[in-house]
Amino acid sequence: MSAVATxxxxxxxxxATARLxxxxxxxxxxxxxxxxxxxxxxxKTAAARAMIRYLxxxxxxEVPSPTFTLVQTYDLPxxxxxxxxxxxxxxxxxxxxxxxxxxxxxxxxxxxxPERAGAxxxxxxxxxxxxxxxxxxxSARAAEITGHGKAVKxxxxxxxxxxxxETAGYADAERRHxxxxxxxxxxxxxxxGAESVILMNAPRxxxxxxxxxGKSYSAAVHLAEDVRPFVAIGQGLRERGFSAxxxxxxxxxxxxxxxxxxGRVGFVEGDPPAPVVARYQAATDMLxxxxxxxxxxxxxxxxxxSYA
Numbered sequence: 001m002s003a004v005a006t007x008x009x010x011x012x013x014x015x016a017t018a019r020l021x022x023x024x025x026x027x028x029x030x031x032x033x034x035x036x037x038x039x040x041x042x043x044k045t046a047a048a049r050a051m052i053r054y055l056x057x058x059x060x061x062e063v064p065s066p067t068f069t070l071v072q073t074y075d076l077p078x079x080x081x082x083x084x085x086x087x088x089x090x091x092x093x094x095x096x097x098x099x100x101x102x103x104x105x106x107x108x109x110x111x112x113x114p115e116r117a118g119a120x121x122x123x124x125x126x127x128x129x130x131x132x133x134x135x136x137x138x139s140a141r142a143a144e145i146t147g148h149g150k151a152v153k154x155x156x157x158x159x160x161x162x163x164x165x166e167t168a169g170y171a172d173a174e175r176r177h178x179x180x181x182x183x184x185x186x187x188x189x190x191x192x193g194a195e196s197v198i199l200m201n202a203p204r205x206x207x208x209x210x211x212x213x214g215k216s217y218s219a220a221v222h223l224a225e226d227v228r229p230f231v232a233i234g235q236g237l238r239e240r241g242f243s244a245x246x247x248x249x250x251x252x253x254x255x256x257x258x259x260x261x262x263g264r265v266g267f268v269e270g271d272p273p274a275p276v277v278a279r280y281q282a283a284t285d286m287l288x289x290x291x292x293x294x295x296x297x298x299x300x301x302x303x304x305x306s307y308a
Contacts, residue, residue: 003148003149003152003184004146004147004148004152005143005146005147005152005153005155005156006145006146006147006155007144007145007155007158007159008142008143008145009142009143009145009162010136010140010141010142011140011142011143012051012136012137012139012140013137013140013143014043014139014141016141017043017046017047017050017141018048018050018054018175019171019174019175020039020143020162021047021048021051021054021266022050022051022054022175022177022188023158023161023162023165023175024051024126024128024145024158025051025054025055025177026161026175026186026188026199026201027154027157027158027161027186028108028126028154029078029079029108030080030105030106030107030108031105031106031107031108031109032108032109032124032125032126032151032154033103033108033109033122033124033126033151034051034109034110034111034125034127034128034129035111035112035114035119035121035125035126035127036110036111036112036114036130037113037114037115037127037128037129037130038129038130038131039111039131039132041100041132042130042131042132042141043130043141044112044113044130044165045065045085045112047128047130048063048083048112049063051110052074052076052081052083052110054175054176054177055074055076055077055078055081056074056076056077056175056177057077057176057177060280063083065085066083066084066085067084067085067087067088068088070084070085070086070088070089070098070143071083071084071098071099071100072084077177077179078177078179078180079106079107079108080104080106080107080108081107081108081109081110082100082103082104082107082108082109082110083110083112083114084098084100084109084110084111084112085111086111086112086113086114086116086117087111087112087113087116089113089116089117090116092116092118092119092120092289093115094103094118095117100117100120101120103106103122108257114127115151120150123148123149124148124149124150125145125147125151126145126151126154126155127144127145127147127148128143128144128145128146128150129143129144129145129146130142130143131144134174143288145158145159145169155189157201157203157254160251160254160256161201161256164249164251164254164256165190165199167249168248168249168258170190170192170197170199170258172192173190173191173192173197174190174191174192175188175189175190175197175199176188176189176190176191178198183202183204183205183223183224184202184205185200185201185202185203186200186201187199187200187201188201189261190258196261197248197258197259197260197261198245198258198259198260198261199256199257200227200230200257200258200259201255201256202226202227202230202255202256202257203255204225204226205218205223205224205225205226205265213260217271219273225253226252226255227250227255227256227257228252228301228305228307229307230257231247231250231252231257231301231307232299232300232301232306232307233299233307234247235247235277235299235301236295236296236299237243237290240290240293242286242289245259245260246260247259247260247261248260252301260296265279267279267280267283269291
């Protein structure tokens with residue numbers, strides 16, 4: 001029997017559902033499968049629509065229910081996504097005819113009515129079961145989120161992420177998608193009125209075998225294996241008069257940060273895009289000033305911990 005992790009959340013309205021689906025989107029990637037189950041009207045399509053619009057960063061994106069088309073595909077900025085509704089599927093053997101068995105490689109699959117797929121569903125997946133909660137209000141729902149197989153760690157991390165956001169005081173903030181970088185990290189803007197901060201999800205990088213003088217590749221070339229280097233170096237830069245994002249909340253062990261939002265201004269702008277020379281010059285001047293300062297071998301993280 002495969003491993004399973006489960007937790008439940010109360011969703012007061014569609015806005016709360018949208019926040020949950022944005023958080024799920026922050027933790028998944030190509031090849032992952034998310035299923036949405038529940039009775040008619042439980043909010044499965046609304047949840048799928050919220051995730052797709054979050055990933056597209058477009059609140060007005062048309063996301064029709066695939067009840068009649070069965071499968072709708074989206075070429076979203078982070079990865080392709082297919083949205084399937086299996087309500088009209090009568091036998092799992094039909095999934096091959098509509099391109100769902102096997103599922104396409106390199107694609108996130110978002111599947112409503114997964115029970116119609118039977119044993120054809122992959123073992124590694126996140127199941128979200130939605131149900132009405134009329135005692136809490138006409139639009140209230142409950143969601144039971146279960147991770148199977150490799151998705152157990154994702155669901156455990158989702159529970160930890162929601163706890164971190166709530167403890168930091170941003171449970172009611174709107175989640176806005178941000179592009180990722182060439183790492184295992186992912187980001188979202190948390191917006192509340194005029195306030196905007198950055199949520200960083202930085203799971204610990206898995207280390208490899210010893211390759212260089214008893215060190216793994218990441219250790220030998222000083223790749224950031226968790227958020228500690230980011231926190232220590234940012235603090236060290238600010239202490240020396242340089243600008244670095246202020247860190248408002250941190251869970252160093254889990255790898256979650258809420259930081260200052262430095263805005264959307266980039267080094268390349270315009271149509272067609274072109275480098276902004278003054279900004280590159282300012283960056284060059286900053287690097288020259290940084291290299292002119294003596295730098296320590298260790299940077300303090302706390303009164304008990306430092307980063308070398």
